[in-house]
Amino acid sequence: MATHSPLTPQTTRLRHDKGPVSRRHLLAQGAAVAGATMAVAGSPIPTQAATADQGAAIPVIHYRSKAVDGVNIFYREAGPADAPTVLLLHGFPTSSHMFRNLIPALADRYHVIAPDYPGFGQSDMPDRATFAYTFDRFGELVDALLDQLGVTRYAMYVMDYGAPVGWRLALKHPERISGLIVQNGNAYEEGLKEFWDSIKAYWSDHSEAHRKALYVLVTPETTKFQYTDGMSDLSRISPDNWVHDQALLDRPGNAEIQMDIFYDYRTNLPLYPAVQAYFRKHRPPALIVWGQNDKIFPADGAHLYKRDLPEVEFHLLDTGHFALEDKADEMVPLIRDFLDRKVK
Structure with a gap:
């Protein structure tokens, strides 16, 4: 498999809209990228002292919670508070943990926020008898969290479940979105292929039989499958991922919560035309970085963005x-x- 250094000409531009890149900025960018790359590869990230002579320090990540409408929402935060904000929205069955390597690679230059939805990660897991586990509710809580943090403009990285959460934010506050990074997150009904057949069967009748058929999606085998299927080099994939996620899925009551969310996913499809209209009207700067071997959100769904975002970087x-x-x-x-x- 061909690989490139983080600063090879094939992958990195040496200028940006603010003018020529200084040596100090280039070194800072290289150090940040190298830190994330070494973390993925399993090597220790260099200490601040070790990188000081390169003009860059490893950003500090803060792990915080805020009470939002009576629910404690956990979030990771890093980077200068007055810098452009990047909101990272995670997928199923994980949490902001999926961004643990990306955050330090961005936080030298950007204010990065990565929340956990209720029932995921370190956020509260309210009783489903009194709390609605819906994408509408997730969007409302993330929106309220950003209000508490005083964030009124941000770029969004959306992946998997993060896409429908992010689309709700974009439809409510189109003026707040400075850019989109889409990674295996759907916005088109045609992007839901064979993997979704059993979930669509559950949508069709909300029957107990079809609900029980979905419990396979919260088993250790499926959790590991999501991290390993389609990967060309499994030695790059930390087993901590599926061990971490499965421990949270195995909490008493969490499987039922996940079934509720699978059923609510049907509410995203009627929103797709409005989301596509948002793309056409507001034309947000957009970057697609998509795993083409994904069976859950196959590359068919990635190509569809070109219809409504003709200038998307793909x-x-x-x-x-x-x-x-x-x-x-x-x-x-x-x-x-x-x-x-x-993004400014």
Whole structure:
């Protein structure tokens, strides 16, 4: 498999809209990318002292929670508070943990926020008898969290479940969105292929039989499958991923919560025409970095964005669903270059 250094000409532009890149900025960008790449590869990230002579320090990540409408929402935050904000919205069955390597690779230059939805990660897991586990509710809570943090403009990285959460934010506040990074996150009904057949059967009748058939999606085998299927080099994929996610899925009551969310996913499809109209009307700067071997959100769904975002920057990568796990060394330079040029 061909690989590139994070600063090879194939993957990184050496200029951006603010003018020529200084040596100090180039070294800072290289150090940040290298830190993320080494973390993915399993090597220790260099200490601040070790990188001081390169003009860059490893950003500090803060792990915080805020009470939002009575629910404690956990989030990771890093980077200068007055810098452009990048909101990272995670997928199923994980949490902001999926961004643990990306955050330090962006936080030297950007204010990065990565929340966990209720029932995921370190956020509260309210009783489903009194709390609605819906994408509408997730969108409302993320929106309220951003209000508490005083964030009124941001770029969004959306992946898997993060896409319908992010689309709700964009439809409510189109003026707040400074850019989109889409990684295996759907906005088109045609993007839901064979993997979704059993879920669509559940949508059709909400029957107990079809609900029980979906419990396979929260088993250890399926969790591991999501991280390993379609990956060309499994030695790059940390087994901590599926061990971490499965421990949270196995909490008493969480499987039932996930079934509720699978059923609510049907509410995203009627929103797709409005989301596509948002793309056409507002034309947000957009970057696609998509794992082309993903069976959950196959590349068919990625190509469809070109219909409504003709200027989208489009990259299919030889990887699967959780592309950041083995392609961060290719993705981080693309993401930083995009943000440097497009997001102010």
